[in-house]
Amino acid sequence: MSRDAQECGVNVVIGLIGSKWKPSILWRLAEGDHRFAELRRGVSGISEKVLAEQLRELERDALVSRTAYEGFPLRVDYALTPLGEELNDLLDPVAQWGDAYLADKALEAPGG
Amino acid sequence: MSRDAQECGVNVVIGLIGSKWKPSILWRLAEGDHRFAELRRGVSGISEKVLAEQLRELERDALVSRTAYEGFPLRVDYALTPLGEELNDLLDPVAQWGDAYLADKALEAPGG
DNA sequence: CGGTATCCCTGTCGATACTG
DNA sequence: CAGTATCGACAGGGATACCG
Numbered sequence: 001m002s003r004d005a006q007e008c009g010v011n012v013v014i015g016l017i018g019s020k021w022k023p024s025i026l027w028r029l030a031e032g033d034h035r036f037a038e039l040r041r042g043v044s045g046i047s048e049k050v051l052a053e054q055l056r057e058l059e060r061d062a063l064v065s066r067t068a069y070e071g072f073p074l075r076v077d078y079a080l081t082p083l084g085e086e087l088n089d090l091l092d093p094v095a096q097w098g099d100a101y102l103a104d105k106a107l108e109a110p111g112g
Numbered sequence: 113m114s115r116d117a118q119e120c121g122v123n124v125v126i127g128l129i130g131s132k133w134k135p136s137i138l139w140r141l142a143e144g145d146h147r148f149a150e151l152r153r154g155v156s157g158i159s160e161k162v163l164a165e166q167l168r169e170l171e172r173d174a175l176v177s178r179t180a181y182e183g184f185p186l187r188v189d190y191a192l193t194p195l196g197e198e199l200n201d202l203l204d205p206v207a208q209w210g211d212a213y214l215a216d217k218a219l220e221a222p223g224g
Numbered sequence: 225c226g227g228t229a230t231c232c233c234t235g236t237c238g239a240t241a242c243t244g
Numbered sequence: 245c246a247g248t249a250t251c252g253a254c255a256g257g258g259a260t261a262c263c264g
Contacts, residue, residue, distance in 0.1 A: 005148075007211070008135045008136055008139050008210070008215070009206065009207030009210030009211040009214075010129070010135040010139075010203050010206055010207045010210060011135050011210070012210030012211070012214050013206050013209065013210045013213075014126065014129075014130050014135065014211055016124070016210075016213075017126075018126055018130045019256075019257090020256080020257070023120045023123050023126065024120055024123070024141075027120050027122075035225085035226085035229075036225075037225070037226075038259090040226095046258095047257080047258060047259070047260090048226080049227090049228075049230095049257085049258080049260095050257060051227095052226080052227060052228075052258090055127075059228075068226090073225045073226090074115050074225045074226055074227085074264085076225085076226065077240070078261085083213075086209070089207055090205060091122050091211050092123065093123050093203055093258095094122055094206065095120055095121030095125075095203060097125065097198070097199065097202050098120070098121030098122060098123070098124030098125045098128075099121040099124070100125055102119065102121075103139070131236075131237090132236080132237070147245085147246085148245075148246050148247075149245065149246075152246095157238090158237095158238095159238055159239070159240090160238080160246080160247070160248090161237085161238080161239085161247090161249085162236085162237060163247095164246080164247060164248075165236095180246090184245090185246090186245045186247085187245075187246085188245085188246065
């Protein structure tokens, strides 16, 4: 695959978090550690398969860390890495802009 | 489709520019107006169909404006709207972070 | 609880040919 | 030059069932 699209930097970030669920996962994790089931509930309609998938990618990309505990019942915690927090912070103004954009659009097309 | 994923704001922005080529198109446009063929060359391996598609979406989303001139040969200019510039500016630090991320990864896996 | 395996559906993108 | 039409490939994601 490599990078056929320009390496705008933005493309890198989109490659990292540009999937359907990753931003939501990251937001949840920004609040603190979460277990698998918590994320499953917190994120909305995501399936187990996809959540696990996204989590593995996030882990691979060093944005999220996974901690498994030995006891029973099974327990695994997911948390943002420093890198993940960095990105999350960076994305905060973007999120605000996105909200404002949405509000603006709502005004233009109230009948939506 | 609507928005099943959380409206994190980031998801909004990803919906706007999270496709394969839009960031690159936006970067080009950030340099100033461009004609269709200029974008086609500037963006790399994008096909006419996809470029036209992306441009229409960008226009629909009020990020890009289209200006057609009557004369011949045909001439159409694309430019960032104020909103588009806003977003582009906002994304600049994100792009820098993305570059740094990439450089960092390159160090970790030189044999990549 | 915390996952993995399977199968399918859909959207996105790519190649190519054609039009005003 | 600046697109549109058509067809096909492919990856991401969804539903469901099963495992340690």
